[in-house]
Amino acid sequence: MAALVSREIILDDKTKTHDPSGNALGPDHSERTRRVRMQDVARLSGVSLSTVSRAINTPEQVSGELRRRIDDAMRTLTYVPNRMAGSLAAKKSRAIGLIIPTMRNSAFATIVEELTDIFDSHGYQTFISHTDYSLEKELKATASLLSWSAAAMILTGRHHSRQTVNMLLTAEVPVVEMWDVSDQAIDTAIGISHDDVGRYVASYFVKSGAKRLGLVSAAIGQDIRATQRANGFLRSAEQLLGVPPVHVTFEERGRAKNGGVGLGRILDEAPDTDAIFYTNDTLAIGGLFECQRRCVKVPDDLRICGFGDSILSEASNPLLSTVRPPHEQIAHLTAQHVLDRLNGVKSEGEIIRLDFQHIIRETG
Amino acid sequence: MAALVSREIILDDKTKTHDPSGNALGPDHSERTRRVRMQDVARLSGVSLSTVSRAINTPEQVSGELRRRIDDAMRTLTYVPNRMAGSLAAKKSRAIGLIIPTMRNSAFATIVEELTDIFDSHGYQTFISHTDYSLEKELKATASLLSWSAAAMILTGRHHSRQTVNMLLTAEVPVVEMWDVSDQAIDTAIGISHDDVGRYVASYFVKSGAKRLGLVSAAIGQDIRATQRANGFLRSAEQLLGVPPVHVTFEERGRAKNGGVGLGRILDEAPDTDAIFYTNDTLAIGGLFECQRRCVKVPDDLRICGFGDSILSEASNPLLSTVRPPHEQIAHLTAQHVLDRLNGVKSEGEIIRLDFQHIIRETG
DNA sequence: TTTTTTCTTGAAAGCGCTTTCATAAAATGA
């Protein structure tokens, strides 16, 4: 209702020339509600525009008396500063661009929340885009966030299109590639080696007695990190056992059902399989349910390991063993790096390789 | 690395006066990389600034020939328009503010993705903030998004602080309260009645033979919608059976474990309980696991219903029955309403009450 | 052909701020 009226006012407003005085409204303007500007605060508190600006941004440069008067005026007028105008004038913005593959993944959701909370507490707004694991969408998102004057960019992983990289490079802002690391980086990379995760799980299974391994993965060709985990596992497993694991893969990501289907196919093909790695927890849970249906004893007949340490892994029966990437650490280090760069505390990119954690619960 | 250099350049830049010519750089400026502006595109393509602006925003107003030259120039210069400057000049922005309680909830994650995808395809950027179910944070988020000139605001639910509402009202932008409805709205509300969900489940249980009900909830006092579901269930259950259900509630949200703990407490107190409503699926799954541990047969001994239709409900064993809110419909209607308002197709707020779906799987 | 209408284009005035730069007032030192 209220907004109805307001839209009309706004549209209306455009049809008439702007009153240059800004203050003394013409008689026919009298009922028009104009958005409160800094100038209005200045007028009400009897100071100049620049003083109000200083009172907001560098209060220590304004005498206590005026500061108080300005604060009062802002409150009475319920002034909300226009950050676009501010950023434009200052040639720098308090906005951070963040690009993740999807929000429908608790790992990314967690990272997003941690990051936005930290940036928030430092006066930065985080602009988020998601790519659905598409490089093309990533490029668009990058362009979009840059066009909104992001002061820094955070992307997921190390795999980007050439154009995206160029755009980032010419934008001349700090860029962090988080979640995944390799030996190089556009600028800064903070994460884990997903290949190592796969290798690690394979060698763990073998060391603890497994003779025949299986692998269920999803979104190969889309989710490059899941693919790296799968590849690491396959290579390491074959190397250690001489036999390649039976590998079932699905197009779609995150369908728990597929975990069960994958388990079925593996056991059909290689009934002697005694340990299966799932490239994510959702799949693993699906596998676990299928074990119950088939009366396969976990971990006695078959051991299972997931990835992600999602909330389910500590609720399933038996409790799911999984690999836990250091979400909080990634988020904190990323945020801190960005803030340091923005504050001039740091001036160089860096590559930070973090450790993952193998959480052995009840599935082996 | 690249960014290191760039930061220095930018900082450096501020220490010297801006070259007013903008084009013929002084001799000592020669190596300075300045961000490409629309003026640069204009110069390279031999047209005026205004023509470039039109070529971008209203291409039909520019002759084919010039349009092509301008496109070429933009490509060679890899021009990225500055949307802040654009929004400021146009006095309207292509940014939508979206406030949700948390991203760590697949329902909201889904809605966020749907909304951003739709807005994206219409050239709008979605600015997202989360509140952790705190009204105070919601107020801050509102102020922040408004200060970034959001052209419309989307909030979750109907419960806000007075200040938030005032701010929204004076901002004079369309506002949609989604996910939850009541008889009123700040402007527009699109969602389901969570109270009805609770009542519905209770009456379903009773109609299908339940004699003693139980309820496990979380975050009462924080998540007002979960509370509404719980209250609806309690009231309806007591009304229908004459006995109040045993009600176990937890502070923290979304811990599956608590679902199991809750089940234990309920069965301890009222061993004859034959149906339990969980205010979310995560809790329900935890309850299901606990049933397995305790050898409680579901649904023969005990029936279970969750809320949310999370991905787990179709992977658990037995498959979880649950109530499914119409995520996609909420997202689509919300996005469409906002776009219609912004395009002047609609000018009034509305209240849209949607139906939820009861998905009866294997838990009763 | 001349007149009228429609299309294209450019000049210029801002959008609401930040940040020099200059100045007046106050504090400090000699």
Added chain:
DNA sequence: TCATTTTATGAAAGCGCTTTCAAGAAAAAA
């Protein structure tokens, strides 16, 4: 006391765009 430094404030020049407004060119009508 006067010269010097420090502090507090305001005026004004933009930030990079959009959008009138006016004018010239082209098309249509007379």
